[in-house]
Amino acid sequence: MSTTAFDTAITQARDLLRWRSPLRTELWAARLAAELEAAGETEAFLRRAEEDGRQEARLALTALAAVGALDARDAAAREPEELAPESGVPAPDSGTPTPGAGEVLGWMRRMGRVVCEGAWYGKADPYGEQVLAVLAFRYENGKEPHILVIGIDQPQGGLAVDGLVEELKFLDDLGLREAEPGVVGGRILDAFELGETVMGAAVAETLPAIRPLAVARARTVPGLVRGAPDETLTEFEDVPDLPGAREAFGKLAEFVGNRPLWWSPGRVRQFLTSWLPREAILSEEAIAAMPEVVRAWSRYRGDQPAVLRQIDEDAPRLPALMADDSLAGLGKRLARNLPADDA
Known part of the structure; x- marks a missing residue:
């Protein structure tokens, strides 16, 4: 050099x-x-x-x-x-x-020798397109308290896109929920590991400079849990009392997968007009109940007006889209014994 x-x-x-x-x-x-x-x-x-x-x-x-x-x-x-x-x-x-x-x-000798004192996790924006994973630390002598904040992108699959080290007061207006440190630490490591496998992902220019410290900090957290499921789905208790609603919610849960905090107008449209017709086999009762199930989930995920307007726009088209066999994907065609050459 x-x-x-x-x-x-x-x-x-x-x-x-x-x-x-x-x-x-x-x-x-x-x-x-x-x-x-x-x-x-x-x-x-x-x-x-x-x-x-x-x-x-x-x-x-x-x-x-x-x-x-x-x-x-x-x-x-x-x-x-x-x-x-x-x-x-x-x-x-x-x-x-x-x-x-x-x-x-x-x-x-105190460098790297830190104690994790807490963790938080939640949306960084109203639609959860980016989530924040936060760990709080002090050195073993109790000095220099600080938090590690990692932004994890949802549309790109859950990879780390930004990060910083700040004082605890940085959290004051973010509204994040307290979480298990081992789970949050595992998610940070998962997010950086995923980023290493994705070529050309859009990340902050400052991320490489924080990555070594972030990974080292996350690895110090006791009881790390890798690949932890998000409990947002299991905590949802407002499935409407309608015929077919449980069946409909099962498909919604399958769609949101391990990124349930991401719920935007674009994702609503993708679910109702693309994913369901291509992938889902539903009873007539579930199709009829789906709009109310999606509205209930949307209220739970923040009650964003733009999301509710998107449901109102797309939900009336759902029965016709579900009945259109030309929209079915290969897996759905095989399950329903539809001719594959109709695609």
């Missing part, structure tokens, strides 16, 4: 030694890891840092290990035991020299 890039990192690390903030240092390390990976310079940087040997270089290696940017063997080898005492670098608050190696080691 270029000497200028390495020297810039060392200068930044020198400033971080003055601040002695584990959180600030981990955020810097996450950005550095993303930049090195994008430039293909990770291994070159690690070699330079190991050869350099200065306190700033050791800090960079330790911080990169704390955010999971190194493999387990390298991380173990880069614990900060070998730091040598230095003096003459003023601290920001007192103008006095930095402490000896013992105190430096004290705050450096």
Whole structure:
């Protein structure tokens, strides 16, 4: 890697030694890891840092290990035991020299050693096209409380598209529900894992710089649950008391799947005018009950006026669409013994 890039990192690390903030240092390390990976310079940087040997270089290696940017063997080898005492670098608050190696080691060893104190999950917008998964942390000494906020896109399948680290007061006006930390942590890991398999997904430009820290934080949460179902469906108790309503709701539940918080006018139209005619086999009672079932679900999902207007527009067409065999997909045709060449 270029000497200028390495020297810039060392200068930044020198400033971080003055601040002695584990959180600030981990955020810097996450950005550095993303930049090195994008430039293909990770291994070159690690070699330079190991050869350099200065306190700033050791800090960079330790911080990169704390955010999971190194493999387990390298991380173990880069614990900060070998730091040598230095003096003459003023601290920001007192103008006095930095402490000896013992105190430096004290705050450096706290990096990555956090305790999860809570979790929240819910819609980021009225239609739930993006949901927020939030975890709250403090370091083991109780200092620097912070929250990790990850935006998870629903139309793109549930992948991570944005993230930030903030203070707890950031949640004040979001209306998110408290959730099990292990479930939220698992969803964050699932969202990042999915993002690695999707080419060309639209994500925030700032996401790569938060990803290493986000993944490392999520992995510290006890009792992680991967692939956890969303309980929104099982908590819904307002299925109308109509013939066929339970059957209709079963198809609605099948359609929303593991993304039940996403309920927009576009998704309503897709369900009523495309998915049901293509995929669903329903009794006449279920078809008749479906509009009221969808209205009840829509009220539960926020009672958005635009969603209700979309139901009013599309629901009257449902019986005719369900009766049109030319709209049936292959699975429905096979189930009903319809000729496949009618498609």
